[in-house]
Amino acid sequence: MTHEQQLKLQAHLDRQLSEAEAREVTKWLAADPQAAALYAELKNTRAALVGGEAGIKLPETREFYWSRIAREIGRLERLEPSRGPALAEADTWFARLRRFVVPAGAMAGLAIAALLALNQPLDEALFETSVQPGAGTQASTDHDYAHGATLVWLSFPSQTGAGSGQSESSN
């Protein structure tokens, strides 16, 4: 049996065929046991569905019924924040913001502390200048802050004229 034939049986059951087509299908059902069996099954199925869909009669009008449902939904939404303190707090925008801001603030503080610890205190903790002359060497250091220079004059006791390169007016 083709799909079209099956659809034709369903259409016959639904009384959607013309009289001529209905007569042809009736003859066909009488001659073809397979078609008759399918038709019977479709008929039973429809009967079962019709019986299962019990009609509900509303005590009020359709509009009033749906407006009552809408009002109930609105009432529950208004009651939502007062269900419980913890749940209400968790749902507010402030709580959501705080959940982000507190760790972000802590992280920013941590970053600042790390930067300070890694850079400036270490820089300042070290001597600006720490000179360790080798054996037999003398070192005199001058700072010219105006021109950004640190001048180290190295002299050796065995040499003559040690320190002769420096001017008298050093900072």
Next chain:
Amino acid sequence: MKFSKASGWPLTWCILCAGLFAFLGAATAGEAKIDARLLWAVQTPPTNSASLKLMSDQDIIQKLSHYRWTFYYEMMRTNLLVGDVTQNVTLSSNCVIGIKQITPNHFEFAVIGKGVPVVRMIQKLPKNDAVVFSGAGPESESAWVVVLKRRE
């Protein structure tokens, strides 16, 4: 341990903090560019001055203004990229300079003369500042000068 939404947040922030520290560690481990020069300083031009290169860098001349020398001849010049590993640069057969960056602004310098450590120094050296090592030259009224200027 069950990975719930609540327990996931501390883990996320721990990972972010670890990333931040890694970033900071990388950011502080940069290299510095240092311009190294060996100069010969004299009061009067030598007879062979025509073959010598007179130093013309006005910034360095100003940095050396505390010295009484009039003429500075550039005997050697090199640019260094200094990191946290000691880098040795030979400026002459008698002079080797070792440089190492120990913080973003602090450097350790070592002057080695004829293979012997002469001085070791830790010095704050911001950009454009210079450290100058000098000593009396073999001839009278002359000096050797090593200028280490941080460029970046």
